[in-house]
Amino acid sequence: MDPLIAVVGATGTGKSKLAVDLASRFNGEIINGDAMQMYRGLPIITNQIPVDERNGIPHHLLSCIDLDAEAWRIGNFKREALRLIEDIRSRGKLPILVGGTHYYTQAVLFKDQLVGEGADEEGEPEPGKELESTSQKWPILDAEPEIMLEKLREVDPVMAARWHPRDGRKIRRSLEIYLKTGRPASEIYKKQMSQKEEAVQKEEGLLRFNTLVFWVHAEKKILNARLDARVDDMVEQGLMCEAQKMSDYIHEKQSQGVEVDQTRGVWVSIGFKELAPYFEAVRNGDLSEKELENLRRTSLESIRTATRQYGTSQVKWIRNKLWRALSESGKTRCLYLLDSSNVSEWKNCITEPSEQLVQKLLQNEPTPDPKSLSELATAEFSAKEAQGRVKAQTEILKCYTCDHCKKTMSGEDQWNIHINGHPHRRVLRAAKKKAQRDAYFRQKEMEEKQSHIFKPDS
Template identity: 75%
Template sequence: MNPLIAVVGATGTGKSKLAVDLASRFNGEIINGDAMQMYRGLPIITNQIPVEERNGIPHHLLSCVDLEAEAWRIGRFKKEALRLIDDIRSRGKLPILVGGTHYYTQAVLFKDQLVGEGSDDEDGPEPFQELPSTSDKWPILESSPEVLMEKLREVDPVMAERWHPKDARKIRRSLEIYFQTGRRASEIYAEQKLLKNEAVMKDEGLLRFENTLIFWVHAEKEILNARLDARVDGMIEQGLMAEAETMSDYLQTKQSQGIEVDQTRGVWVSIGFKELAPYFAAVQEAKLNEEELENLKKRCIDSIRTATRQYGSSQVKWIRNKLWRALSDADMTRRLYLLDSSSVKGWDECIAKPSEDIVQSMFEDRPTPDPKSLSKLANTVLGAKEEQGRSQPNSDMQCFTCDMCNKTMAGEEQWNIHLKGYGHKRAAKSAARKAERDAYFRKRELEAQKASDSGTDP
């Protein structure tokens, strides 16, 4: 059958636990898909699953990269992950891909990805840094949205029509693609979309493996945020400060040797170290008293909590948008199963049992359930995405500018809403009255001019 199980979700939802449960039940092996967890020697900061919780299941690509190494690029990860999948299957076992670096997992799940969505390119972007150091090479990318849009209209007018003039991130991304590849992003997207359409028409499918199941371990936002705050406290108790201090000492040693370490890449961007960097710098300077140091430490730990919550939100956003869109393009949204992990006590009922039943159904070639049927949360979240897809079938939005109101709208739906709005109608009436006045005065001027030419009074 060549099956593949993928487990995705925000940090702190229980992805690793589910992967171990499924591997234990179905004779599987786990492939780590989290860039930070590939680094060795930092199990707490990188949130690696403890050895005693792995139930003897082999974990690949976990704790395998040295501290000074850069994070793997997408192409390298995809190549190694696919090799491992073949190796695991050759031994009659089930490969289970789990992780929060969704650039990685999506590159493995799908055959061809658009630029920036898990590209197959060996030199594709690193996780957390889509296109590193581009502003150094092309300083214009640090310009205002107005300057960026002007340049994009010059090099790629098709993409310029798609983006709102104030959406600097998307405009910048289109320019990055042009500068890096020498080709218009609109041309690249059009080609890749054509390839996807051809694959669908040939019934080849866009998923790399036909028998793929994706489990999205999810939780209500308020519950997850509280859980993440508690998790940070637990990491502190387990020794996060000691690991961060080890990293700080490593940097000090390298600096004393005249070696500058790029702290904008690799493990140095992991949550837990960069937030504590001001504290360790203050310790080195020895200018603060004990109370000031303790207060600084508390502020740094608060920053870890905030960054962790923000990272969790960004992971969910990726799944809701990019993963869902890729599955929708492949007509495979039915392969995404949301499992509600809001209740820790309900793990067996809400997570373990339904996921095992779904995998068993796949192995026995039986119909799998409607993903929306698994829970109220699944019905709410997945139902909303399906409804959004029906109401907005064309994701290639075009921007419309109302010169009368001096406003720009993204997409035909927003444009129609604007046209029906009170503000636009009021502006239209005002413009009509102005046009009538202007026409009246132009008529009077013409009549006056005629009268003057004929020597009579108007």
């Protein structure tokens, strides 16, 4: 298979810089895999790499969508990215896929995705987003979780047993799959997993290409401080102007009677939605200068918090979903962690090891153990390996309800933790004492009744 380089990692770790370094060294071109960076005219809010830092390297799918364009979905991105990969290769160059929207990246790397896990069916919503037309067609999808769960028990009891009664999003998704396909989601999952296992056994592999994945990572405390500083830099570079431009656009559309869907696309980007209340207050003019400044300061702090949280969620995706997909493919050794905690050591920690690995890939030479690159890599991958082989998704999770504690847990692990925990044991002891006390009083009551029955007349 032809080679593909993929660069993943949390925001602020240096993914874009690594991609440019590798493209410069190995005659490559870069494909952007960040959903927000596809929008035109917002380089600061979307954290696009500045033109003067691209080293003349072509960047595809970067700044290519207008504000009024319909937001791309996974299927759109995957088709265009695969087309670009072939186009870049046809010109004798190395394609490098880089970005923080990891479900986009994963859809390109792997041949097949489970329904709801990056599936690329036409119209497939982004994680956490649903199509309005779906609920219009099936109103039950707008019902309370308890009502949807009752229906799911009828059509797909296996999936119904898997979800917590309050997990409305997952219940809704499982029911939606049945309504769309006419087949229980549990059967679809089982068939897809069987196909995956068969492909691995036949050594066909699940990766589309001969892939090398670089995970640019940094220690959490160091990264959080770096992200806070970056927000300050963004403000100096013009973050407020870009956010105001977006706010003005929405206001203008509303004045024309056009409602902008602010739940999708660039409108959910970090930096705009946190500042939206501030610009609305400025437009209304009902706050004092001091109140406006306080609101501005609060909004910027919200941006810092959201940026840190987003970085954490990106890392969780890599540790869980990307690792699981690679594990199911038997390809965890193609994932290499590069430690960017100390930017002054970029050459030793990032440049040299990444170039050596790409060189080995292109020359079809064996690559080293991913744990050997750094202490951080050793810690991360040793922890994953210690968890053992990932359970196949055909082993559907189940929910367990404790009648004593009136609690519901998802999965056997959580159930075992609960029944062996002190709170559960305390409830059992209290229940046992109550049962003994009730039995004692029942016995006393029976004895009194018997003594009254057999008491001789006076």
